[in-house]
Amino acid sequence: MAERILIVDDDPVQRRLVENMVTRFGYEAVAVDGGDAAVSLLRDPAAAIDGVILDLVMPDLDGLGVLAKMREHDVTAPVIVQTAHGGIDNVVSAMRAGAADFVVKPASAERLQVSLRNALATRALAGELTRIKRSRDGTLTFKDIITRSPRMLAVLRGAEKAATSNIPVLIEGESGVGKELIARAIHGSGARRAKPLVSVNCGAIPDNLVESILFGHEKGAFTGATERHTGKFVEADGGTLFLDEVGELPPAAQVKLLRAIQEGEVEPVGARKSVKVDVRVVSATNRDLIADVKAGRFREDLFYRLHVFPITVPPLRERAEDVPELVRHFLVRFAAEEGKRVRAVSGEALALLMAHRWPGNVRQLENTVFRAVVLAEGEEIGADDVPQIAAIAATPAEPGAVANHAALPPMPSPPIARPPVGQEGLTTDGLGLHDASFVPGAVSVLDAAGEVRPLEDIEADTIRFALTHYRGQMSEVARKLRIGRSTLYRKLDSLGLAHSASDSDVAAE
Secondary structure, rough: OOOOOEEEEOHHHHHHHHHHHHHOOOEEEEEOOOHHHHHHHHHOHHHHOEEEEEEOOOOOHHHHHHHHHHHHHOOOOOEEEEEEEEHHHHHHHHOOOOEEEEOOOOOOOOHHHHHHHHHHHHHHHHHHHHHHHHHHOOOOOHHHHOOOHHHHHHHHHHHHHOOHHHHHHHEOOOOOOOOHHHHHHHHHHOOOOOOOOOOOOHHHHOOOHHHHHHHHHHOOOOOOOOOOOOHHHHHHHOOEEEEHHHHOOOOOHHHHHHHHHOEEEEEOOOOOOOOOOOOOOEEEEEEOOHHHHHHHOOOOHHHHHHEEEEOOOHHHHHHHHHHHHHHHHHHHHHHHOOOOOEEOOOOOHHHHHHHHOOOOOHHHHHHHHHHHHOOOOOOEEEEHOOOOHHHHHHHOOOOOOOOOOOOOOOOOOOOOOOOOOOOOOOOOOOOOOOOOOOOOOOOOOOOOOOEEHHHHHHHHHHHHHHHHOOOHHHHHHHHHOOOOHHHHHHHHHHEEEEOHHHHHHHHOO
């Protein structure tokens, strides 16, 4: 999904001109006619405004008033101020009020495009530097988690509630979805954020050292114990202990972990008495612990101790609207780390990334962008810089199977008869679909039982096909479907094409 730019101007002609330019640049334009409407939209998290083009002179709340309201409500979107009065006093006032740049009406398309690109890049870099600093300080919050997915936002709202108490949390999800990031945000948003956060990868500890690492040992407790070790529970005293891949713990360690959580004390190996600890336990797993409990691989009593507040993180393929935002985030970070002037991702490359299924989730996307930044020779990542993803997209799917790269796969449909030889120019079934442009099986009017499908499903398949055919270029899709871009985005949300069907229980933005 392209960055969303808010255009604030009381002049309808100027507003329309700027809106057309912004759309042509590849951004999504949202236009309002006054400062009050702009402030209302900027304060709404669901609006997800990335940048603002703001007129200084307006009848109700002027540009400087909007900037003041943005500071008051801690809105950080970069603002480009435009006015017909280009005096130095106006420039100084706008910059002091927090504007990122200043253009004089009528602004040229080139000037406005450069200004927007620089403002968005600066904001992204500043946000990334802030995240890195917070990560090193151990004070990540939920604001540092990048998402626009309604389903993921619902997950984070639940995690925020868990952060306000000491309730045990079990974070479930596939490998690479960001379980540790949520654990860090829970710690950084809770009352224990000033205390240590200690992370333990339970799957990486040898079985014979699990108890020693978790609970500590005394000097001489076993061969090789040349000095006393406090253990992770004692290290996390007063703070949070994050047990990653807790389902990998051996049975003996599960027993001692259960006692530590129940009694609030640990018994180091070789010690004569137990040690009291005050630890908040957050655990994570990519396994189906309920199935492990039934199979006897995981203790049932420990499961219920950990599973008090479960949080299930959806895989990246079920929140495809997060891909563009994550790509921009990783692009800024890796370009800075590698010292490369890579500023953008081409529409073709972004379409490939959005269409991929990402079995490795966010971690795989991160590595893909890292590789693309290294391969890029210019200021833009192209399709040639993501060769592995492009190769998968070019591989045809097996008959009856959904292609791995299809983010919006077509629904199964019965074979459609081709017109007789020599009549290819005729319309199909009188619907005006010429065989030269109509792909059999792409969009079907009939279902598998031979009944006419609901109009909503046909419309969904048509939009899905257009997105694939035009490689996610939203302006082209909207133009060919003869609808506006804003209408297209509304249809994507209403038809459930932006996220999985299981998101229907989540309130729409």
